[in-house]
Each structure stands twice: as C-alpha cells, then as structure tokens.
Amino acid sequence: MSDIAASAIDLCRALVQCPSVTPEDAGAQGVLEKRLRAAGFKTHPIVFSQEGTPDVANLYARFGEGSPHFVFAGHTDVVPPGAAASWRFDPFSAELADGAIFGRGVADMKGAIAAFAAAACAFAERGGAGRGSISLLITGDEEGPAINGTEKLLRWAYERGERFDHCLVGEPTNPDALGQMIKIGRRGSLNGTLTVKGRQGHVAYPQRAINPVPHLVRLIGALIAAPLDSGTAHFDASNLEIVSVDVANPAFNVIPAEAQARFNIRFNDLWTPETLSAELHARIEAARRGADYLMRFEPCNALAFLTAPDRFTDLVCAAIERHTGRRPSLSTSGGTSDARFIRAYCPVVEFGLAGATMHMIxxxxxxxxxxxxxxxxxxxxxxxxxxxx
Structure with a gap:
C-alpha cells in the first residue's frame, strides 16, 4: 500500500501544479490520462462545446470488460485562488509543509482524484480486469456552469453502450476529519426572482405614484412566513433564502418604478421545481392585494435525489471504518454536485477528503x-x- 499511496501523493502534486481554473484545463487531464494509460486504461479525452459557453475538456477512461462496472467520478477544475500574495505558498506550487500539501484544488478535489486513480491503477495492474470494469469520469466543468461537463459526458458514454452499476464521486464530504460522512443524496436547488411593478413619482406626492416596495415586502413575507416542510427521513427541511432585494434607486425623493427580490430554495425529495413553483405562486396570490408582480424561475438541473442505503453503501462505510476507525454518517447536506447527473444512470455516493479548507486561501x-x-x-x-x- 505504501507504493500506491506514494503514487497518489505524486499524482496529487502534479495535478495541483496545473492551474486548471474553470474552464481552463491547463494540462491537468493530460497528467491523469498519462498515468491511466500506463496502467492499461483505454482513455477518451473529449471536448464539449455549446454556443455562449466555454469549451470544456473531459476525460473518460475504462479498464476491463463486462460487469460489475464501477465508476469513480470527479472534476479537475478549481475555483480561482484569489490574491496569490495572500497565500502562504504559491497556490499552484503544491508545496509540502507541516505534513500537508498546499494548493488550490487539493481538497476539492484533486487529492481524491489522485487517490482513486492510484487505487484503480494498482487494482488494474494486479489483474482486476478479470473481475469486471473500472471507469473514471472526469470533467473540467463542475465549478463552472456545468453545461459542457459531466451531464454531456454521461450521455456520450451511454450512447456508446457504457452501462454503470455503481459510482463514487470524490467530493470533499467530511466536515473536519476523514471518515465522518458520506453523501447518499443531495438537496435540489431552485433560483427565483420576484419583481413588483409600481409607478415612479415624487415622494412628496405619493397619491400620484405607486410604491412597489411595501408590496414587495409583503410578498416576501408571504414566501417565508411558513416552512415549506419539516424534512424527511434522510433530508432536512427545505429552505428558502432571500439573497437580494433591489430597487436600483439612488435618490431619496423618488418613489421607484420597480422593486425586485431574488431567492434560492434548497429543497428535499418532497418537491420538484414544478410543485415548488406552484406552491410559491399560491402563497403570492394569497397575499397579492392588488400588487402587479411577476415571479420567474431559472432553469433547474439540480433535483433532489437519494441513493437508498443498501449493500453498496454498507461496503463504502465498511472500507472507511476499517481505515479510519469511524463509522461515517449518511448525509444529504451541503450544496449540489455532479452526482445529481450521475444518479440518472446508476446509484451514486460521495466520499472524499475533509472540506474544511476548500475554496479558501x-x-x-x-x-x-x-x-x-x-x-x-x-x-x-x-x-x-x-x-x-
């Protein structure tokens, strides 16, 4: 195992040294592909494009034939490092210090990619192909708009006849210490905008204007007055957060013509975007009292999903407990991930490093x-x- 671990450390540092800030690849997938090909994987680098969005590099690699077919999935793209001068070391130097590797993306999630690539290569080199297939689904578009990444890569693989039995995504699922948590699902995410129309006018003559702000405040109150639900067996309660209120009015003596609020809902498996939209429209209509409003929702590609605990999740938990001494909790907390696309093709769980420093200096x-x-x-x-x- 020491040789495998050393390989993972070397690969992790090589990946971090590639400044693959979304949507740039900066050679990261080439580094990974070279290691996989040396172990006998058949690799398929693919660039997906769509008008109005950046081109994105993706990588599919497979070793073996037939089933069972196990898939590791992850992303080589990272968020911007911010001011490099604020870092202890250059954010893309992959410096070793104090028993840790420092660098943008090492926790989220190049460390996990290096770990599962090293484990998969070692398994393949020991003749694991005779027992089924191992594949890697790697995208460069998880931290970005997620248009030219995992969703298209999955469709491409399916259309060429690939069928997956189970998948593990290497997201940093542990809050503080390795072994604390695996994700067996994710909440959905829906964005909406509520706009109230008024009539602009002078504040000294309110009878000649219609102030949209009091109406907006009342309608916001209607949206958040009652909980959406109380949660389910595996999910917390759905939550609506107002994230912006704006009237675009710099003047003190003008009643604005329009007021707008933006909101996000993290919803559990009791809801779909359609049923949520209907519920929120019903709440607004009940409190409308003559307000001229428009409520619209952004396209949603993040539905709530759950991988029900079974033999597969038991295997994952047992492997974690064996090496950490911790029995991980089964969680659906946190934001969205590319598991939301994979769940349409096979059962999927997520387990990676601790996420305490992800996206941070x-x-x-x-x-x-x-x-x-x-x-x-x-x-x-x-x-x-x-x-x-």
Whole structure:
C-alpha cells in the first residue's frame, strides 16, 4: 500500500501544479490520462462545446470488460485562488509543509482524484480486469456552469453502450476529519426572482405614484412566513433564502418604478421545481392585494435525489471504518454536485477528503489523509468486486 499511496501523493502534486481554473484545463487531464494509460486504461479525452459557453475538456477512461462496472467520478477544475500574495505558498506550487500539501484544488478535489486513480491503477495492474470494469469520469466543468461537463459526458458514454452499476464521486464530504460522512443524496436547488411593478413619482406626492416596495415586502413575507416542510427521513427541511432585494434607486425623493427580490430554495425529495413553483405562486396570490408582480424561475438541473442505503453503501462505510476507525454518517447536506447527473444512470455516493479548507486561501490536505483515502478506495475496489454481483 505504501507504493500506491506514494503514487497518489505524486499524482496529487502534479495535478495541483496545473492551474486548471474553470474552464481552463491547463494540462491537468493530460497528467491523469498519462498515468491511466500506463496502467492499461483505454482513455477518451473529449471536448464539449455549446454556443455562449466555454469549451470544456473531459476525460473518460475504462479498464476491463463486462460487469460489475464501477465508476469513480470527479472534476479537475478549481475555483480561482484569489490574491496569490495572500497565500502562504504559491497556490499552484503544491508545496509540502507541516505534513500537508498546499494548493488550490487539493481538497476539492484533486487529492481524491489522485487517490482513486492510484487505487484503480494498482487494482488494474494486479489483474482486476478479470473481475469486471473500472471507469473514471472526469470533467473540467463542475465549478463552472456545468453545461459542457459531466451531464454531456454521461450521455456520450451511454450512447456508446457504457452501462454503470455503481459510482463514487470524490467530493470533499467530511466536515473536519476523514471518515465522518458520506453523501447518499443531495438537496435540489431552485433560483427565483420576484419583481413588483409600481409607478415612479415624487415622494412628496405619493397619491400620484405607486410604491412597489411595501408590496414587495409583503410578498416576501408571504414566501417565508411558513416552512415549506419539516424534512424527511434522510433530508432536512427545505429552505428558502432571500439573497437580494433591489430597487436600483439612488435618490431619496423618488418613489421607484420597480422593486425586485431574488431567492434560492434548497429543497428535499418532497418537491420538484414544478410543485415548488406552484406552491410559491399560491402563497403570492394569497397575499397579492392588488400588487402587479411577476415571479420567474431559472432553469433547474439540480433535483433532489437519494441513493437508498443498501449493500453498496454498507461496503463504502465498511472500507472507511476499517481505515479510519469511524463509522461515517449518511448525509444529504451541503450544496449540489455532479452526482445529481450521475444518479440518472446508476446509484451514486460521495466520499472524499475533509472540506474544511476548500475554496479558501491556503487550501490544503494532510498527506496522511490522502494516503488513508487511497487505502479506503483500494479496499472498496477489492470488496466491491468480491461481493457485488
């Protein structure tokens, strides 16, 4: 295992040294592809395009034939590092210090990609192909608009006959320490805008104007007055947050013509975007009292989903507990991830490094955690191909 772990550390540093800020690849997927090809994987680098969006590099790699077919998924793109001068080390130097690797994307999620790639390569090199197939789905569009990434890569793979049995996404699922948590689902995310029309006028002559602000305040109150639900067995209660209120009015003596509020809802498996829209429209209509309003919702590609606990989740938990001594909790908390696309093709869970420093200045991951994560993934592969039909 020490050789596998060393390979993971070297690969992690090589990946972090590629400044692959969305949508740039900066050579990251080429580094990964080279390692996979050396282990016997058949690789398929693919660039997806769509008008009005940046081109995005993606990588699909497979070793073996037939089933069971296990998939690791992840993203090589990272968020911008911010001011490099604020970092302890250059954010793309992958510096080793204090027992950790420092650099943008090491926690989210190049450390996990290096760990599962090293584990998958070692498994393949030991002859794992005779027991099924291992694939990697890697995108460069998770931190971006998620248009030319995983969703299109999954469709491409399906159309060429690829069928997956189970998937693990290497997102940083643990709040503070490795082994605390796996994600077995995610809440959905829906964005909306509420606009109230008024009539502009002088504040000294309110009878000649219609002030949209009091109407907007009342309608916002109607949206948030009652909880959407009280949660389910695996999900917290759905939550609506007002994120912006704006009238675009710099003057003190003018009644504005329009007022607008923007909001986001993180919703559980009791709702769909359609049923949420209907519920919120009903709440607004009940409180309308003559207000001239428009409420619209952005296209939604983030539906709530759940991978029900079963033998597969038991295998993942057992591998984690074996190497960390912790039995992870099964969670659906947090934001969205590319698992929302994968769930349409096979059961999917998420487990990676601790996320305490992700997207932060001085993002880092302990070397021992990357080593342990590599061992967890290696054990999972051995157990999976021995236990899952």
């Amino acid at each position: 001085d993002e880092c991951a302990p070397v021992k955690d990357i080593r342990t994560l590599t061992a967890i993934y290696a054990t999972l592969l051995e157990d999976y191909f021995s236990s899952v039909p």
